[in-house]
Amino acid sequence: MxxxxxxxxxxxxxxxxxxxxxxxxxxxxxxxxxxxxxxxxHRDPKEDVAFSFDGPFGKFDNRQLQRGFQVYKEVCSxxxxxxxxxxxxxxxxxxxxxxxxxxAKQWGTKAKTFDAKxxxxxxxxxxxxxxxxxxxxxxxxxxxxxxxxxxxxxGGAHYVYSLLTGYTTQPAKLLKRYPDSATPDGLYYNPYFxxxxxxxxxxxxxxxxxxxxxxxxxxxDQMARDVAAFLTWTAEPKLExxxxxxxxxxGFLAAATALAYLSKRTIWANLH
Numbered sequence: 001m002x003x004x005x006x007x008x009x010x011x012x013x014x015x016x017x018x019x020x021x022x023x024x025x026x027x028x029x030x031x032x033x034x035x036x037x038x039x040x041x042h043r044d045p046k047e048d049v050a051f052s053f054d055g056p057f058g059k060f061d062n063r064q065l066q067r068g069f070q071v072y073k074e075v076c077s078x079x080x081x082x083x084x085x086x087x088x089x090x091x092x093x094x095x096x097x098x099x100x101x102x103x104a105k106q107w108g109t110k111a112k113t114f115d116a117k118x119x120x121x122x123x124x125x126x127x128x129x130x131x132x133x134x135x136x137x138x139x140x141x142x143x144x145x146x147x148x149x150x151x152x153x154x155g156g157a158h159y160v161y162s163l164l165t166g167y168t169t170q171p172a173k174l175l176k177r178y179p180d181s182a183t184p185d186g187l188y189y190n191p192y193f194x195x196x197x198x199x200x201x202x203x204x205x206x207x208x209x210x211x212x213x214x215x216x217x218x219x220x221d222q223m224a225r226d227v228a229a230f231l232t233w234t235a236e237p238k239l240e241x242x243x244x245x246x247x248x249x250x251g252f253l254a255a256a257t258a259l260a261y262l263s264k265r266t267i268w269a270n271l272h
Contacts, residue, residue: 045155068230084147109133160228
């Protein structure tokens with residue numbers, strides 16, 4: 001009995017699934033989703049921007065990461081936290097011990113302390129073992145922590161770069177087609193943002209906004225590339241190690257497959 005009803009039940013559910021899929025397709029053809037400003041004018045992250053860590057053999061450029069950290073420190077850290085990164089992690093970017101200690105000590109926000117005996121709160125200079133202090137933003141909105149931002153956004157570094165360089169005036173074509181979609185006061189038009197209007201004003205506005213210590217010309221494009229690369233490192237500091245491990249695993253699997261095939265040929269050779 002089970003052998004009879006089992007296939008019948010399977011066929012029933014398969015038919016029901018195909019029927020519901022077909023109804024959905026027909027409905028989508030007859031009544032397509034209405035056009036919206038976001039649907040028509042939102043842009044995907046720019047993919048033509050190359051980063052040194054792209055591809056299976058890509059690696060971080062420590063000089064670029066240091067420049068990106070400088071952009072974060074001088075521009076982004078006024079509003080955005082980087083809570084998942086400790087000052088000592090900066091040694092991975094090529095900073096020596098003295099430089100890490102200096103960065104921690106000179107950081108604008110001090111480390112918070114609390115004396116359990118007296119109940120008094122205080123502050124002290126940051127140590128290399130401390131995480132970068134959280135930013136308490138006094139304005140409107142809630143700027144996201146940037147530690148994992150390239151993992152949390154589709155496009156990763158390309159999204160960050162596109163967003164930072166994508167600020168522009170709202171096109172007249174959009175306003176003509178969708179008169180009610182004018183960018184509200186206090187927001188800024190950016191076609192790479194999810195709903196086109198973002199509360200953050202353009203953080204990178206002029207060339208030379210940051211003076212790079214290595215002499216690199218700090219154009220808006222260069223600063224956006226550098227901070228996008230740095231935020232990729234904060235989200236995945238072991239990216240290079242992961243790629244190296246991946247190639248080692250693939251090599252092992254290839255060798256194991258070859259050995260298994262040869263073993264099979266040897267064991268079954270007399271039976272062919």
